[in-house]
Amino acid sequence: xxxxxxxxxxxxxxxxxxxxxxxxxxxxxxxxxxxxxxxxxxxxxxxxxxxxxxxxxxxxxxxxxxxxxxxxxxxxxxxxxxxxxxxxxxxxxxxxxxxxxxxxxxxxxxxxxxxxxxxxxxxxxxxxxxxxxxxxxxxxxxxxxxxxxxxxxxxx
Amino acid sequence: xxxxxxxxxxxxxxxxxxxxxxxxxxxxxxxxxxxxxxxxxxxxxxxxxxxxxxxxxxxxxxxxxxxxxxxxxxxxxxxxxxxxxxxxxxxxxxxxxxxxxxxxxxxxxxxxxxxxxxxxxxxxxxxxxxxxxxxxxxxxxxxxxxxxxxxxxxxxxxxxxxxxxxxxxxxxxxxxxxxxxxxxxxxxxxxxxxxxxxxxxxxxxxxxxxxxxxxxxxxxxxxxxxxxxxxxxxxxxxxxxxxxxxxxxxxxxxxxxxxxxxxxxxxxxxxxxxxxxxxxxxxxxxxxxxxxxxxxxxxxxxxxxxxxxxxxxxxxxxxxxxxxxxxxxxxxxxxxxxxxxxxxxxxxxxxxxxxxxxxxxxxxxxxxxxxxxxxxxxxxxxxxxxxxxxxxxxxxxxxxxxxxxxxxxxxxxxxxxxxxxxxxxxxxxxxxxxxxxxxxxxxxxxxxxxxxxxxxxxxxxxxxxxxxxxxxxxxxxxxxxxxxxxxxxxxxxx
Numbered sequence: 309x310x311x312x313x314x315x316x317x318x319x320x321x322x323x324x325x326x327x328x329x330x331x332x333x334x335x336x337x338x339x340x341x342x343x344x345x346x347x348x349x350x351x352x353x354x355x356x357x358x359x360x361x362x363x364x365x366x367x368x369x370x371x372x373x374x375x376x377x378x379x380x381x382x383x384x385x386x387x388x389x390x391x392x393x394x395x396x397x398x399x400x401x402x403x404x405x406x407x408x409x410x411x412x413x414x415x416x417x418x419x420x421x422x423x424x425x426x427x428x429x430x431x432x433x434x435x436x437x438x439x440x441x442x443x444x445x446x447x448x449x450x451x452x453x454x455x456x457x458x459x460x461x462x463x464x
Numbered sequence: 465x466x467x468x469x470x471x472x473x474x475x476x477x478x479x480x481x482x483x484x485x486x487x488x489x490x491x492x493x494x495x496x497x498x499x500x501x502x503x504x505x506x507x508x509x510x511x512x513x514x515x516x517x518x519x520x521x522x523x524x525x526x527x528x529x530x531x532x533x534x535x536x537x538x539x540x541x542x543x544x545x546x547x548x549x550x551x552x553x554x555x556x557x558x559x560x561x562x563x564x565x566x567x568x569x570x571x572x573x574x575x576x577x578x579x580x581x582x583x584x585x586x587x588x589x590x591x592x593x594x595x596x597x598x599x600x601x602x603x604x605x606x607x608x609x610x611x612x613x614x615x616x617x618x619x620x621x622x623x624x625x626x627x628x629x630x631x632x633x634x635x636x637x638x639x640x641x642x643x644x645x646x647x648x649x650x651x652x653x654x655x656x657x658x659x660x661x662x663x664x665x666x667x668x669x670x671x672x673x674x675x676x677x678x679x680x681x682x683x684x685x686x687x688x689x690x691x692x693x694x695x696x697x698x699x700x701x702x703x704x705x706x707x708x709x710x711x712x713x714x715x716x717x718x719x720x721x722x723x724x725x726x727x728x729x730x731x732x733x734x735x736x737x738x739x740x741x742x743x744x745x746x747x748x749x750x751x752x753x754x755x756x757x758x759x760x761x762x763x764x765x766x767x768x769x770x771x772x773x774x775x776x777x778x779x780x781x782x783x784x785x786x787x788x789x790x791x792x793x794x795x796x797x798x799x800x801x802x803x804x805x806x807x808x809x810x811x812x813x814x815x816x817x818x819x820x821x822x823x824x825x826x827x828x829x830x831x832x833x834x835x836x837x838x839x840x841x842x843x844x845x846x847x848x849x850x851x852x853x854x855x856x857x858x859x860x861x862x863x864x865x866x867x868x869x870x871x872x873x874x875x876x877x878x879x880x881x882x883x884x885x886x887x888x889x890x891x892x893x894x895x896x897x898x899x900x901x902x903x904x905x906x907x908x909x910x911x912x913x914x915x916x917x918x919x920x921x922x923x924x925x926x927x928x929x930x931x932x933x934x935x936x937x938x939x940x941x942x943x944x945x946x947x948x949x950x951x952x953x954x955x956x957x958x
Contacts, residue, residue, distance in 0.1 A: 361945030369904025415922030422906035
């Protein structure tokens with residue numbers, strides 16, 4: 309992707325063309341079929357040289373905004389970042405090195421969260437440390453039970 | 465004594481004395497040979513011979529060598545990313561070690577010369593000390609670059625992402641390359657100093673003339689040394705190409721000076737003293753392979769039998785560089801850490817004057833050193849290809865937060881200025897909030913803001929300052945999402 313082709317032409321048209329080619333009618337459907345897979349790998353599958361992970365992220369957000377499912381989108385992003393930084397799941401021992409891994413996932417989660425949800429993400433992150441999940445916890449998608457209690461949909 | 469019989473005597477003297485390695489550092493017996501030919505000379509003198517290779521045998525040998533290498537795995541084209549990165553990492557540490565050993569031996573020699581009351585320190589009211597100091601100044605920057613390269617290698621080993629590991633090794637590469645080429649030149653300079661010291665201590669030659677001669681030699685050396693010390697990639701690369709010719713030229717000067725001294729000494733009836741001193745100097749640098757007196761000992765083989773054998777790169781029956789050295793360099797060239805021109809130049813210098821005169825190494829040797837289509841492609845896209853050279857550089861770690869990064873260890877060779885990337889205009893604008901790619905409205909996605917949020921949140925939740933390798937790990941992951949190539953170049957102003 310070093311030649312910057314991902315940023316030329318009509319990004320949106322390219323994304324949806326690739327998604328349709330793979331038999332999905334939305335980015336969300338494409339992504340849901342690949343739960344907890346890191347964003348850059350989703351991008352690579354859609355176009356090794358001309359799709360970037362943050363474009364997929366932004367596309368997923370746009371669909372979520374339209375469907376009023378932004379909270380669910382935020383949970384989905386958590387699962388993708390978590391599997392990248394904490395692949396073994398919640399650490400059995402929260403020593404210094406493990407604490408950083410968790411913190412890295414949470415830090416990037418905050419950074420990838422839309423303005424509207426940053427505060428809730430902060431609170432959910434606090435809660436995770438106050439009441440730690442069982443060791444090995446690794447949400448496999450936005451519907452993970454524990455993740456849902458940390459960051460429930462507004463309607464609920 | 466006639467001059468003819470003197471020459472014979474000198475050849476004998478050089479063969480017996482001149483071929484002993486210069487005080488090998490303790491405990492280096494098992495180390496690989498770096499340049500300056502430590503250990504290669506035994507084969508040269510014909511005492512403990514490497515098996516002699518016939519030229520016709522060369523290609524088959526080479527094939528077998530390569531076959532064996534591929535079977536072993538690491539460094540081969542099919543090796544997984546982490547494995548070849550590990551191999552490059554080890555090769556880099558070794559190469560740093562090798563060059564450091566060479567600069568240490570030059571450093572010892574310079575200290576000795578500086579204190580030589582009979583020669584450099586005493587003669588001409590210490591006029592010649594400045595030439596030792598010139599050498600010491602060069603040593604200073606080389607040692608600094610080697611230390612920086614070693615620290616970058618350590619940083620690489622602490623980062624988890626293979627892409628970032630390799631990127632850090634790439635940052636170390638130019639420093640090692642400059643120090644390697646510089647140490648070759650410095651060894652030549654050291655030989656000039658030793659000759660000077662000897663000449664001065666025996667009053668063989670006019671002090672004034674020698675002073676002027678040394679001044680001239682220093683001026684020949686200076687531009688190349690300056691270019692190497694600058695670390696500017698284009699300058700280092702151009703210099704690497706020129707260094708063999710420069711060494712060749714200095715060899716000629718060295719020989720001319722020695723000849724003048726010899727003639728002067730003959731007039732003064734000092735020929736016998738001379739035999740034991742000036743002519744028998746144990747040379748530190750590659751000069752020992754290139755001086756005419758030595759070449760005469762192996763007249764037919766030079767220049768013709770240059771090939772890769774099982775023991776290393778051979779020239780006739782003399783080993784130029786060992787197989788281990790070739791393998792080490794091959795890994796570094798394949799990983800894009802060192803450039804082929806620099807490594808070739810080192811081999812050419814080591815091979816002696818014959819090769820310095822002719823531009824390129826034979827193809828078989830170049831291939832053994834890692835040349836191949838991928839490496840050529842790497843150079844093309846890395847330099848001029850695809851308009852890369854024209855693309856502006858951008859800091860990956862935002863400049864506005866320089867202080868924040870400095871507090872977390874990003875200083876010196878890890879300065880955030882070292883971590884710049886070339887981005888195409890559209891890409892750059894896009895990650896700083898421009899373009900049409902943001903389909904979602906509520907997430908700005910601007911790189912600087914995003915990465916600082918990610919890092920500072922991670923830090924506050926870790927409960928202490930992040931380490932450089934933790935910062936780089938996070939930066940690497942997010943760079944991947946933004947499609948930013950993990951290929952750093954230093955900042956050089958706008």
